[in-house]
Amino acid sequence: MPGTVGRVPTPATPAAEASASDAAGVVTGRSRAATTAGPPQHWDPLVRGAAELILASPVPMALALGDDLLLFYNDAYATLIGDRHPDAAGRPAGEVFADVWGEPGVGDAFERAYRQGESSLEREAVLPYDRQHPDARGQAVFTRGHSPVRDSAGRIVGVLTVTAETSQVTEQLQSLSDVAAALAGTLTLDDVARVSLRYLLTAFDTDRVTFGVDDGAGWRTVRRVRGELLDEADERLPPLWRRSPADSTGPLIVAARSGVAQFVSDGQPLRDIAVDRHDQKVRALAAQPLRTSALRGGLTVGYHAARAWSAAERALLAASAELIGQAAERARRFETQHGTAQLLQRSMLPEHLPDLPRLRIAARYDAGVDGNAAGGDFYDAFLLPSGELGVVLGDVAGHDVQAAARMGQVRAALRALALSDPRPDAVLAGLDRLVGSLGAETGSQELFVTVVFGVVDAQRERLTLASAGHPAPLVRRGGPGGEPVAEYLDVPPGAPLGLGCAPCTTTVRFAPGDTLLLFSDGVVERRRQSLVAGLDSLAAAVAGAASGDPRALCAVATAAVAGATEDDVAVLAVEHALIPSRSASIEVPAEPTAPSRVRHWMTAQLTDWQVPEAVVGAAVLCTSELTTNALLHAGTAARVEIDLSPERLLVSVADSGTRGTVTRARTDTLSSRGRGLGLIEQLSDAWGTDPTVRGSTVWFEILIPTGQRDVPAG
Template sequence: MPGMVGRVPTSAAAVPGARSAHGTASAILGHPWGGTALGPPDSWDPAVRAVVDLVLSSPVPMALAYGDQLVLLYNDGYAELIGDRHPAAIGRPAAEVFVDVWHLPGVGDVLERTYRQGESVLEKEAVLPVDRRDGHAAEQATFTRGHSPVRDSAGRVVGVLTVAAQTTQVTNHLESLSDFAAALAGTLTLDDVARVALRYALDAFDADRVAFAVDDPGGWRTVRRVRGELLDEADERLPPLWRRVSGDSTAPLAVTARSGVPIFTPDGQPMREHAVDRHDQKVRALASVPLRSAVVRGGLAVGYHQAHPWSAAERALLSASAELVGQATERARRFETQHGTAQLLQRSMLPEHLPDLPRLRIAARYDPGVDGNAAGGDFYDAFLLPTGGLGVVLGDVAGHDVQAAARMGQVRAALRALALADPRPDAVLTGLDRLVASLGAEAGTHELFVTVVFGVIDADRRSITLASAGHPAPLLRRSAPGQPRAEYLDLPTGAPLGLGCRPRTATMAFAPGDTLLLFSDGVVERRQQSLSVGLARLADVVAEATSGDPRALCAVATAAVAGATEDDVAVLAVEYAVRPSRSAAMEMPAEPTAPSRVRHWMTEQLTEWQVPETIVGAAVLCTSELTTNALLHAGTAARVEIDLSAERLLVSVSDSGTRGTVTRAQTDTLSSRGRGLGLIEQLSDAWGTDPTVRGSTVWFEILLPAG
């Protein structure tokens, strides 16, 4: 049926002025019309001939269905739409040509009604299958169609004129915009917004270069993506590469962000004076639209390497997209402000540094629950006791608010004070029980729910003494010959603090090679899943870990149980090293030469320690990538630490800054991207990222060959 079934235009025939590709007009004029209801051309009614001339000369897909059988006559544009049905469709009844869809509502019946009743019909949106040349199954396409009765010189209806325009692209854009809005709704941070916005703009507009800008104190922060730029999953975990632009910059995106006025350049060199590299220099057509937000200022830019006329539909779509980005940016700004305050409060109440001991290696990890936008009550601590032992603790104060964090701070401080006076775990928890009961009475509530496990590690006696107040039993990874195993300690649980807790202690062996793991219930609890399933999964994952290194086990433990949790997650791990490890550290300045200096320092240090050459090469390469990323995405000085034990090499890079403050000179001098985390995944045995009080730490571990 005319305008019903066809193919998305794929050849020059669909372009005005290129109709000779099909030669449809020649085929139409040469067809033996004498054998049809239309008759030979020299006998055509003048009014019908005028319609035929209109059809054949129009660049718009048009068809004439003539007579009771609705015999088809059409132009090049229509031939492109109907695909392989052309040229056999010329002079044949429409019901035969489109027999597979003629019976569908809105297909044959519309054409019949127009012909029989002489009524014009406009269908603004019709979704129908289209043929494909590549042999694949038909796909759905959207059309706007108009059907008008054709009258001869006597005024009689002798046929139907159909004008068809495929609007699939417009429909796809609208659907894409809906998907874009849904994706933006799931973003939390400005980095998330940038990732989603750039990915959408590049695909939706089939652009060569897209960019996003947002106001920053004294200027603008911009980030871009270019077509063909390879980004893998590892890159997506890294923050986008932001660049800083001065507040008075005359770059098109900065001008749009500052003035709120869109700029459309169909052809020229809009980036000539502001190009960062060849990708910018090649841009000929550029559109910059403002975010149109009352709270933040910024813009979205789309560019092409060829001249590109900006249609009214594209301008409207760009404007709508930028408005969605503006709304998401507002939400991200609010979240980051609240998130930063909550995290600063939370982490200021946790120990900034854990003890550095020759035989006991310690690591901890804390991940906020819910949406990461509230302070929580989970806490951990490790500290040296007057007796020479190591006190370790992990607890949970119910709640996800400032009050819970404040109570957590009180409990943690009181526990350390009690332990320094009398380190016996049962005595410490008994004293804490009185404190929590007092805090509950002071607040007039009996709902102050606190659980905690406290232990003392005696490395000389190779033992651990623990007591628990309603907290999950710790997990002990034993480095047994042949196959490590993980087992939950047989520890009397007792009641939570504040409820008349009468804790009992348990002492068990803690031998070189063993690792103790304390954790909060957020590690193992999931909705609609038995707690025993989570506990079993944690034990299995810890036992299967490549080593007992505490930092690696913390990362493994927090990711052990699948599924999201709304609770905070806290883990503390202590490894009794088989032999003391060797450590070294270097402060890395925030300058472009830092990665090179780190490479030389690390190569010399590891060579002096007689680390195998293959391990040195992999470790130096991974560390170089981490230091580069720290400069690119944090922009501050960083600290590189290496720790070598008999079993593994552990390297960490810790930054202490905010993102987006790297200067233009630094980003130009450093590598533009690097494969960073992708390389680390390939060359290391374990890796992870840890948030710290004033920044973040990325680390990796490489196991050493036996002997």
């Protein structure tokens, strides 16, 4: 049966009272002056021992004594109950928690323990105690236990309450669910690395995390550290991978090779492979392999302080590695399939476009949403025997290897026909017969090909075109008031190839300052949007572009219509320059001195061309960042090209890696670190990335100030 608190005439220990915390001091003071329990020194020895244990514990604990369940508690419990402290000390628990006493797990738990001697444990409790506190925890989760407290005679004299917060475990499990959902949407190893590193850093509240996979003869790893400043733009960028040899002794690679997890509680686990102070400061490290049938990899979690790895942490890390490993395996498979399809696609497109003094040419191709498939869009530009320029853009229906192969046949046949007889109507008539023959040969009634072909005569300032079922080309011209205008050319569309096409030619003026834009229907077609709206958006975007430079217009055109497209996108632009531009280029090896060489070469070249000083400074800074980026991410030599016209300076940096051949998302984002991205956006008037057959080209354009457009060219 419950009883009163037994008393013995034992004096208080001065040392114990002197070391008491603020909460403990309030509790002991209240017991002397205002409670029926009396001074602690008169309590039963067992009860007093329990009280001393509570006051010294870092875990939230409280003792409710006597029939009134008078509260005595420690600092941690005082924090837990918020602004109920210090008034709660020495008062009945039913009064202190009057507003929540009737809720399950509160008053009833106290009463069962005190009246019936029943212990209870609530594993996932959301405490209502501090709901009035301005810094309330909200939905923090705790494990809470109530036990009867007995005196020396075995009588129940109170209730011991112990509360342990388990929010971290709950949050980690929730994080595991969230990361599973995030990994489900990843396509590439870059995507998997970004999601995994962000999750590991947050869920384990760690100082350093790494993710790594096998890479043929070696390994590549990527790292994140606590406090690393990454904004939204950085999160979209490709991770900065580091390469390691196959026999590396790094914990991640050792775990990946052996398939056995490693745990270091205290030491210098990264001493032999440390690249900076972040690695050197790690004392505790867990290395977990990624166990998959088609990929070897691993991840690590490190801390700057010694750490005992609990069974729960090891299990959570193993579960995380299982999810990340499955995502990495899917990503590796996707990259392999996609890379093959894209290599086939791009190998059938021209690697280099003609470099002419009065005609500037640029093109862009983006794969559709289904990045695993090869498409049938194609473009080409080539010199004719007469010195004129032949330009073509077409679309073979389908998104498979067969479509890409048909595209290659049509493109090769078109060039052969044009070199023999460049009249656009004659070329398309010949192609119509070829496509019809291919359809009959394969027994396919689904061979659907549209194409527009034109001949640019810069000397006579004219353009002759013919179309076989393709969207009408767009021309950007200088308006009457000086403002550019964009107009669609009146070219009879005709029937697609293979259906008895009888093309008609149209000849229009193509004067200096004009820019021609050929495009595929993927540029303007969107679901639940009319084709007219898409065409209007494209014309408005082209007219409003900062300049008529073909590379800039290709980037503008591919982003002109809002919404995602499931079709391939191909654009070809030709500018009839007012004045011939000046061009120069330099090849730089993959060496640490390359950015410095580029800066010196470019400064000398632009100064010699009398480019305004402000433009030179901005261009050199941006080019240095892009060169560094190309060397870091591609690991290959880079080619820097500059092209100067009276209106603008165009700079491109091309690498021969594979960065641009993985996903469409890659071509929409500059692949530099955050600083480089910010510089390009702030210092240039337009920029973009163009994937090529063997890598990527990143470019930017800076307009020459109107009052300083006397740059000599020739």
